[in-house]
Amino acid sequence: xxEKGFTRRDFMKAGLxxxxxxxxxxGVLRPTGLWAGTxxxxxxxxxxxxAIMSGALAGYGEFHKMGVIMAAEEINASGGIAGAKLExxxxxxxxxxPQAIKNARYFVDSWGADFLAGxxxxxxxxxxxxxxAELDKVIIITHAATEKLTEQxxxxxxxxxxxxxxxPTYQDGNAAAFVAKDLPAKSWATISPKYEYGYTCWxxxxxxxxxxxxxxxxIAESWAPFGTTDFRPHINTILDAKPDGLYxxxxxxxxxxxxxxxxxxxxxxxxxxxxxxxxxxxxxxxxLGKEMPDNIWISGRYFFLYPDNNQNREWVARFKKxxxxxxxxxxxxxxxxxxxxxxxxxxxxxxxxxxxxxxxEGMMLDSPAGYRIFRxxxxxxxxxxxxxxxxxxxxxxxxxxxxxxxVPAKDCFNRPPFEGPGTKPPF
Amino acid sequence: MLTSVVHVCLAGLSTGMFIWLVAxxxxxxxxxxxxxxxxxxxxxxxxxxxxxxxxxxMGNNFWLGLLLGPLCVCVVGYLIERYFLRYxxxxxxxxxxxxxxxxxxxxxxxxxxxxxxxxxxxxxxxxLAGSVPILGRNFPVYNIFIMVVGPLVAxxxxxxxxxxxxxxxxxxxxxxxxxxxxxxxxxxxxxxxxFVFGTWLGAVGGGLAAPYVxxxxxxxxxxxxxxxxxxxxxxxLGSLKGAFLGALIIGLLSSFGTRYIPTxxxxxxxxxxxxxxxxxxxxxxxxxx
Numbered sequence: 001x002x003e004k005g006f007t008r009r010d011f012m013k014a015g016l017x018x019x020x021x022x023x024x025x026x027g028v029l030r031p032t033g034l035w036a037g038t039x040x041x042x043x044x045x046x047x048x049x050x051a052i053m054s055g056a057l058a059g060y061g062e063f064h065k066m067g068v069i070m071a072a073e074e075i076n077a078s079g080g081i082a083g084a085k086l087e088x089x090x091x092x093x094x095x096x097x098p099q100a101i102k103n104a105r106y107f108v109d110s111w112g113a114d115f116l117a118g119x120x121x122x123x124x125x126x127x128x129x130x131x132x133a134e135l136d137k138v139i140i141i142t143h144a145a146t147e148k149l150t151e152q153x154x155x156x157x158x159x160x161x162x163x164x165x166x167x168p169t170y171q172d173g174n175a176a177a178f179v180a181k182d183l184p185a186k187s188w189a190t191i192s193p194k195y196e197y198g199y200t201c202w203x204x205x206x207x208x209x210x211x212x213x214x215x216x217x218x219i220a221e222s223w224a225p226f227g228t229t230d231f232r233p234h235i236n237t238i239l240d241a242k243p244d245g246l247y248x249x250x251x252x253x254x255x256x257x258x259x260x261x262x263x264x265x266x267x268x269x270x271x272x273x274x275x276x277x278x279x280x281x282x283x284x285x286x287x288l289g290k291e292m293p294d295n296i297w298i299s300g301r302y303f304f305l306y307p308d309n310n311q312n313r314e315w316v317a318r319f320k321k322x323x324x325x326x327x328x329x330x331x332x333x334x335x336x337x338x339x340x341x342x343x344x345x346x347x348x349x350x351x352x353x354x355x356x357x358x359x360x361e362g363m364m365l366d367s368p369a370g371y372r373i374f375r376x377x378x379x380x381x382x383x384x385x386x387x388x389x390x391x392x393x394x395x396x397x398x399x400x401x402x403x404x405x406x407v408p409a410k411d412c413f414n415r416p417p418f419e420g421p422g423t424k425p426p427f
Numbered sequence: 428m429l430t431s432v433v434h435v436c437l438a439g440l441s442t443g444m445f446i447w448l449v450a451x452x453x454x455x456x457x458x459x460x461x462x463x464x465x466x467x468x469x470x471x472x473x474x475x476x477x478x479x480x481x482x483x484x485m486g487n488n489f490w491l492g493l494l495l496g497p498l499c500v501c502v503v504g505y506l507i508e509r510y511f512l513r514y515x516x517x518x519x520x521x522x523x524x525x526x527x528x529x530x531x532x533x534x535x536x537x538x539x540x541x542x543x544x545x546x547x548x549x550x551x552x553x554x555l556a557g558s559v560p561i562l563g564r565n566f567p568v569y570n571i572f573i574m575v576v577g578p579l580v581a582x583x584x585x586x587x588x589x590x591x592x593x594x595x596x597x598x599x600x601x602x603x604x605x606x607x608x609x610x611x612x613x614x615x616x617x618x619x620x621x622f623v624f625g626t627w628l629g630a631v632g633g634g635l636a637a638p639y640v641x642x643x644x645x646x647x648x649x650x651x652x653x654x655x656x657x658x659x660x661x662x663x664l665g666s667l668k669g670a671f672l673g674a675l676i677i678g679l680l681s682s683f684g685t686r687y688i689p690t691x692x693x694x695x696x697x698x699x700x701x702x703x704x705x706x707x708x709x710x711x712x713x714x715x716x
Contacts, residue, residue: 055646056542194693216579222685223694227650229640230445232438232570233685239564240431240686253546253642260551260641264558266565287642 043084045351047341048107050100050118051143051330053092057252059283060120060330064142065090066323067116067331071338081342082349088338092117095226100124101131102279108135114351115140117337120330122146122197127151132161133222136353138360140340142333143301145169146200150378151418160357163379165340165372166301166333167409169197171385172277173204174247174425175413179297179387179405180205181212185245185273187219191234191258192249194223201249208425219243227382228254231261239265245273255279256287268293281390282328285398292390292399299387301329303401307387315368327368341372378417382409430562434678435686437561441570443678444577445636450630450655450662450670451580458665459601459621462512465521465527467629467655468648469534473500474630475637476542477649479549489552489638497630504626508619516618531649538645546644549637569639576635580628581671588667597621601665611707661703664715672711 049068053061068088072283075086089111091103100119115141116132119125125144132139141149141164150168153159176312180188188209192198202221209216220241222234238246246267250258255276262268278284279298304316304326315335319327327335340360345351348359361376372383388401453467477499482492507530515522555572558565588594600607600614608614636651637643658677662669677696684692703710 054539054544055644058539058645059546062545123667171602222689229636229642229647229650230438230442232442233435236431236438236682237686237689239434253644256548257641258548261567261639262567264567264569266558266560283545287546289548 001209013336017216028096039083041084041345041349041351043080044087045081045084045115045218045341045345046111046113047086047115047117047338048091048103048111048113049088049089049116049334050091050093050103050107050373051334051361052095052120053090054094057095057120059287060143060252061090061092061329063282063325063329064118064334066325067327067334068338070319070322070331071335075338075342082346084351086342089113093121093124095121095124097124097127100128104128104131104135104139108137109426113137115341115356118142118334119144122149122200123195125149127152129157129159129162133159135161138163138341138344138353138356140165140337142166142337145172145301146196146222147204147414148200150380151414154380155378155416155418160361160379161342161353163339163360163374163381165374165381166329166382167383167385168413169201169204170409170413171299171301172201174208174414175299175385175387175407176247176275176277176297177205177208177212178412180209180216180247180273180275180424183245183273185214185243187217187241187243188245188247189218189220189222189238189241189243190247190249191222191224191231191238192247193251193254194225198223198249202247205247212426220348224250224254224258231258232265235262235265237290239267239270243271245275246271246275247275249277251278251281252283253287255281255284259288259293260291263291263293268296273297275387279390280329280401282326282331285400287356289398290392294390294392296390298390298401299385302327302332302385303388304332305400306404307370311366312368312370321344332368336365336369336372338368340365340372375416377419380413382413384409431566431686433562434564434566435682437566437570437574439679439682441574441647441678442682443675444573445632445639445657446651446654446658446677447577447671447674448573448580448632448635449629449651450658450674451584451667452625452632453652453655453660454659454665454667454670455584455628456622456625458667459597460512460516460618461601462516462523462527462622463605464625465524466507466530466534467527467625469531469646469651470500470504470626470629471633471651472538472648473503473534473635474633475549475643476538476633477630478634479547479643480542482550484592488552489550493634496634497627500630501623501627504589504623505619508622513615513618522681535646542643542645544645546642549643551641551643552638555638567639573635573639577619577674581667584667605660654696657700661700661710663710666710666712669710669712 018140039423051061051064072086072088093100119141120142120143138161143166146335147168154162190202206218275297277299280300280303344356344360348355360374363374370383372381374381386404386406388404390399391402393400412425456464474497478492483497485491506677555569558567600617658673659670662673680695684695
């Protein structure tokens with residue numbers, strides 16, 4: 001055995017030498033040039049980003065990518081994250097839970113991601129939660145909206161690795177109720193997706209509006225399965241019920257189809273108060289163009305004309321120049337997620353999960369959508385997004401938000417401990 | 428109440444006619460060639476995309492797009508039948524399913540590469556864009572148009588198969604390939620022709636559906652093809668009469684289901700299919716084998 005040339009002792013020596021070399025490395029071989037950072041963070045900083053990039057909702061993936069790529073370009077052009085380069089890899093999340101989990105595992109185990117981000121579907125986000133706890137990497141959710149993620153997985157179960165930078169269903173359900181209470185409509189109905197997101201928003205809207213306006217009634221619901229292309233039967237249900245107001249969390253391509261078919265059926269002539277919580281998505285506004293009726297209440301997770309300040313205007317202009325598109329809300333949340341990672345890592349002075357989590361809890365982030373604060377208890381970013389009425393504007397080939405109403409996040413977001421009195425609006 | 432029932436009926440009938448346009452080609456191909464063609468949904472999708480592209484190229488003329496688009500898809504159908512399907516006719520059914528399913532995946536990805544992964548808005552058809560009031564509620568003119576086109580296609584196919592010399596040859600070849608070829612029918616060429624015609628029907632279905640759905644999406648054929656399969660199974664595999672009736676039943680069932688028993692609307696069609704398979708496995712008009 002000993003005659004084999006490379007003995008165990010040699011092996012030990014070689015190992016020690018390597019360890020010594022790597023320990024000396026940063027001092028001896030100091031990096032030069034752009035990445036000659038000052039800190040002890042070993043770059044690059046890798047972010048694994050997943051979003052829906054195929055099927056009817058693939059437009060969302062494209063908009064995610066635009067925001068994230070632009071953020072990476074800007075961050076790297078100005079010295080990276082604490083001197084380390086930011087690298088992002090994208091994967092198609094589809095809408096299937098196993099695919100989301102596979103992507104997360106690939107990113108961390110095979111590619112060596114330091115952070116994860118993205119995710120559109122609520123179901124996927126909930127399925128990912130235990131996997132994230134096991135992988136022990138910080139994930140920043142940029143779209144999936146279910147409140148159960150932050151209320152139950154983060155707050156109750158203590159999966160502290162999960163943060164959400166986009167506004168959750170509170171914006172779709174609670175904030176909508178605050179807008180609806182001042183409308184002359186008394187009876188409400190819904191056509192919404194026949195899955196978690198649709199049910200949870202309608203329940204929240206009903207509960208909150210019932211408190212804000214005790215006379216409100218909810219007289220019809222029609223649930224459209226994922227992939228619905230013919231809304232005619234659902235529209236009949238609603239027209240039969242003759243509500244004053246219609247609330248619909250249909251989104252993306254299905255919202256486009258629904259609006260076109262509802263228009264043909266004369267729904268917007270008969271129902272004067274219509275609310276689309278995710279109608280302010282750019283794919284919907286651009287997809288419908290002039291076909292989107294005026295005076296529809298819409299909202300989203302960000303709208304490119306709010307806040308009306310220089311910082312946001314300049315960002316929108318940069319985005320338009322880079323991509324020849326107005327930023328969709330997922331572009332903003334994706335963009336800001338990269339800057340949240342930058343700020344947290346720089347404040348923590350490390351990319352180690354524990355330290356980054358501690359830095360991010362309660363962290364304030366200046367972003368195109370305005371100031372965001374990551375609430376310590378449930379890791380939900382608190383920031384304001386307006387509701388607005390659609391309006392024709394000659395400067396844009398699509399409808400924009402005209403009259404806007406802002407329901408501040410602090411007034412309409414559920415509060416920890418999320419159970420018992422005083423945790424749900426109105427406060 | 429009356430308004431409601433009438434409109435639920437109208438919605439059901441127009442939905443049924445959309446499904447029939449797709450199911451007609453599917454059942455024809457099965458009836459004559461004995462092939463269960465998964466790729467039929469892809470022809471529907473390609474039909475929609477080709478019609479849209481040609482319509483855009485030729486100054487938004489929907490009718491010219493609808494005339495030429497499906498012909499382009501026919502070329503695709505021809506190539507598939509001539510160079511792929513022909514080699515699996517004599518093999519077991521699973522081989523045909525695998526081959527045609529492979530084409531579904533290939534075409535979905537090709538569409539993503541050529542037209543992009545996102546959805547494309549489809550314009551409405553000039554002249555058919557509005558609505559007419561029926562009992563005080565608007566009904567789209569375009570749906571009325573579809574409710575006229577559907578039965579016309581059915582009538583045309585029936586006349587062709589039952590009343591023409593070509594129809595007789597097709598029926599003869601489908602009931603006994605060997606005997607037909609023995610008396611001089613060029614069966615392979617005939618099969619190609621029938622497959623291409625079936626392809627054309629699927630593509631026309633896609634071209635007609637796009638303005639109503641309002642969107643073109645990669646993979647858009649997958650949801651309609653499931654309905655079409657259910658219709659073909661209920662009506663009896665290979666039976667045109669059965670597919671027409673089946674499409675009407677499924678259309679009405681889903682419309683009434685959504686309106687009056689919304690909790691179970693997604694199950695209704697499958698419950699019906701299960702019931703038919705249990706009590707009349709060959710379908711309403713299928714031949715017992």
